[in-house]
Amino acid sequence: MQVEITDDFDLKKIADSGQCFRWTRTEGGYRIVAGGHVLEIGKIGDGQQFELNCSEDVYEQFWKHYFDLDLQYAAIRAKIDPERDPYLYKAAACGRGIRILNQNPWEMLITFIISQRKNIPAIRLSVEKLCKLSGNKIDEDNWAFPGPDRLASLPEAQLLGCGLGYRVKYIQRVARAAADGEIDFDRMAKLPDKDLRDELMKLYGVGVKVANCEMLFGFHRLDSFPEDVWVLRLLQEQYPDGFPFSLYRPYNGIMQQYLFWYRRTVQI
DNA sequence: ACTCAGGTATCCT
DNA sequence: AGGATACCTGAG
Numbered sequence: 001m002q003v004e005i006t007d008d009f010d011l012k013k014i015a016d017s018g019q020c021f022r023w024t025r026t027e028g029g030y031r032i033v034a035g036g037h038v039l040e041i042g043k044i045g046d047g048q049q050f051e052l053n054c055s056e057d058v059y060e061q062f063w064k065h066y067f068d069l070d071l072q073y074a075a076i077r078a079k080i081d082p083e084r085d086p087y088l089y090k091a092a093a094c095g096r097g098i099r100i101l102n103q104n105p106w107e108m109l110i111t112f113i114i115s116q117r118k119n120i121p122a123i124r125l126s127v128e129k130l131c132k133l134s135g136n137k138i139d140e141d142n143w144a145f146p147g148p149d150r151l152a153s154l155p156e157a158q159l160l161g162c163g164l165g166y167r168v169k170y171i172q173r174v175a176r177a178a179a180d181g182e183i184d185f186d187r188m189a190k191l192p193d194k195d196l197r198d199e200l201m202k203l204y205g206v207g208v209k210v211a212n213c214e215m216l217f218g219f220h221r222l223d224s225f226p227e228d229v230w231v232l233r234l235l236q237e238q239y240p241d242g243f244p245f246s247l248y249r250p251y252n253g254i255m256q257q258y259l260f261w262y263r264r265t266v267q268i
Numbered sequence: 269a270c271t272c273a274g275g276t277a278t279c280c281t
Numbered sequence: 282a283g284g285a286t287a288c289c290t291g292a293g
Contacts, residue, residue: 165289
């Protein structure tokens with residue numbers, strides 16, 4: 001099917017924004033594994049027309065939400081005052097097209113636990129191995145992300161084989177807690193941001209950074225502002241008096257993505 | 269060989 | 282409370 005997306009939507013920027021690890025480049029676009037589906041998506045021509053190899057039904061019920069197409073990012077970008085915050089204005093102009101995907105909170109939690117002290121290719125590799133090892137097979141060469149019970153029952157040696165190293169004990173404990181129902185994602189989804197963050201940080205292997213990533217990318221809490229080395233450096237340089245969070249609530253997380261993108265791609 | 273990568277737990281003052 | 286340090290592993 002084809003769809004026209006008039007709001008900000010740039011596949012490459014989303015793919016490289018560090019929120020998704022199961023996108024792979026294809027000839028015409030990207031192959032995306034999510035929610036037990038595999039999607040091939042590519043841009044047609046120079047406009048905003050896209051080709052997707054799924055039915056309208058699956059698009060309406062899954063991918064449309066996955067790409068967060070009900071939220072108008074252009075309108076959010078327009079809140080940035082070029083006079084008052086020229087740096088963010090430039091960053092947002094540069095990062096236009098980035099969106100925060102709606103991804104599975106369980107999958108994101110494990111993925112960001114894996115991410116610690118790994119670079120993006122290494123994260124991808126570990127996640128892919130994990131899926132191939134214990135996820136349901138979707139088609140010839142794609143596997144879904146394994147559920148909590150599946151991961152909890154995986155032998156330690158197999159986890160080590162996925163290149164997880166010292167994170168194995170974190171993953172085992174979190175998977176066990178999720179399989180036992182101690183971590184209830186549906187319940188957590190109803191908590192206010194602060195309570196959700198506190199609860200996430202009680203999990204073994206989850207610190208501030210992973211908790212904030214899980215908030216933003218797993219629970220779609222768009223005000224969550226993960227601070228990694230890049231963003232910290234940037235904040236010190238560009239916002240010595242502090243970032244004006246109050247101006248952009250409840251979308252500080254989107255601003256973080258623009259800043260992160262700008263700092264990494266343009267100003268290296 | 270050596271450093272670094274979107275950190276966190278743990279062990280010190 | 283706040284700072285230093287160990288930790289698996291793959292890539293350049």
